[in-house]
Amino acid sequence: xxxxxxxxxxxxxxxxxxxxxxxxxxxxxxxxxxxxxxxxxxxxxxxxxxxxxxxxxxxxxxxxxxxxxxxxxxxxxxxxxxxxxxxxxxxxxxxxxxxxxxxxxxxxxxxxxxxxxxxxxxxxxxxxxxxxxxxxxxxxxxxxxxxxxxxxxxxxxxxxxxxxxxxxxxxxxxxxxxxxxxxxxxxxxxxxxxxxxxxxxxxxxxxxxxxxx
Numbered sequence: 001x002x003x004x005x006x007x008x009x010x011x012x013x014x015x016x017x018x019x020x021x022x023x024x025x026x027x028x029x030x031x032x033x034x035x036x037x038x039x040x041x042x043x044x045x046x047x048x049x050x051x052x053x054x055x056x057x058x059x060x061x062x063x064x065x066x067x068x069x070x071x072x073x074x075x076x077x078x079x080x081x082x083x084x085x086x087x088x089x090x091x092x093x094x095x096x097x098x099x100x101x102x103x104x105x106x107x108x109x110x111x112x113x114x115x116x117x118x119x120x121x122x123x124x125x126x127x128x129x130x131x132x133x134x135x136x137x138x139x140x141x142x143x144x145x146x147x148x149x150x151x152x153x154x155x156x157x158x159x160x161x162x163x164x165x166x167x168x169x170x171x172x173x174x175x176x177x178x179x180x181x182x183x184x185x186x187x188x189x190x191x192x193x194x195x196x197x198x199x200x201x202x203x204x205x206x207x208x209x210x211x212x213x
Contacts, residue, residue: 002037002094004030009044009100009111018185018199019147023099025203026145026183029210040093044110049086050079052116086117091124095141095213096177098168102148106163115171124175135176142180143213144168145206149189153182183209 006027010017014024027039050056059076063069069077090096100107118124128134144165152162165182172180185202188195 002034003092004037004039004095004097005090005093006039006041006097007044007099007111007114008041009098009108009114011045011108012101017101017147018188018202019099019101019145021199022147022183022185022202022206023097023145026097026143026206026210029207030213033211039097042114044108044114048082049110049113049117050082051113053079055079056083083117083120086114087120087123090118091137093140095143097143097145099145100147100164102146102150102152102162102164105152105161106167107146111164112167115167119171119174133174135174137175137177140175140177140179141213142168142172142177143183143209144180145183146185147188148184148186151187151190153184153186181209181213 006023008020008023010020012020014020031037031039055073055075056079059072059080062072062076063080069080072080098111100111106112121127124137125133125135146165148162150158152158153165165184169180169182183202183206185199187198191198
């Protein structure tokens with residue numbers, strides 16, 4: 001049985017969110033093909049995700065200098081402890097489904113906060129003398145479901161502006177996740193008359209990718 005993290009960064013609901021609607025179709029198709037797997041939904045807008053701030057860097061500095069965890073301040077312990085929980089949960093899972101809209105050519109800030117929480121040396125990557133950083137997630141799989149009003153996917157005229165999928169791709173490459181695919185529902189604002197057709201095409205793509213995921 002595989003554990004799948006369904007990581008969504010969208011404050012809207014299924015009725016108004018294209019990304020969540022496609023994500024739901026993906027999960028249904030995935031579970032139909034893999035009924036014994038467990039999908040755990042991480043709604044990032046409903047979670048405690050500490051930002052990397054002065055408390056975090058201060059606490060990490062103390063730990064790096066040899067201090068024990070119990071000697072940290074209350075704020076340092078709370079934030080660093082929570083960050084540890086998030087990365088441990090991520091590493092323990094087998095597969096990842098990232099779901100988000102595009103805002104101003106990138107994903108919502110809460111997704112960046114989550115990504116920061118899982119970029120941890122010794123957990124998702126490590127430093128190797130002579131080689132530099134080496135990813136530690138070579139046995140994982142990931143897919144990215146992203147919605148945008150304009151067409152931003154690779155090969156489009158605006159592809160160079162897109163920073164959501166490209167950022168996630170860089171992170172998955174950094175972790176050495178060997179399988180990372182994108183499912184895009186895009187162009188609804190550019191051509192509202194085709195919004196339903198665009199969504200249906202994305203649904204079919206999501207179902208196809210889910211069956212082999």
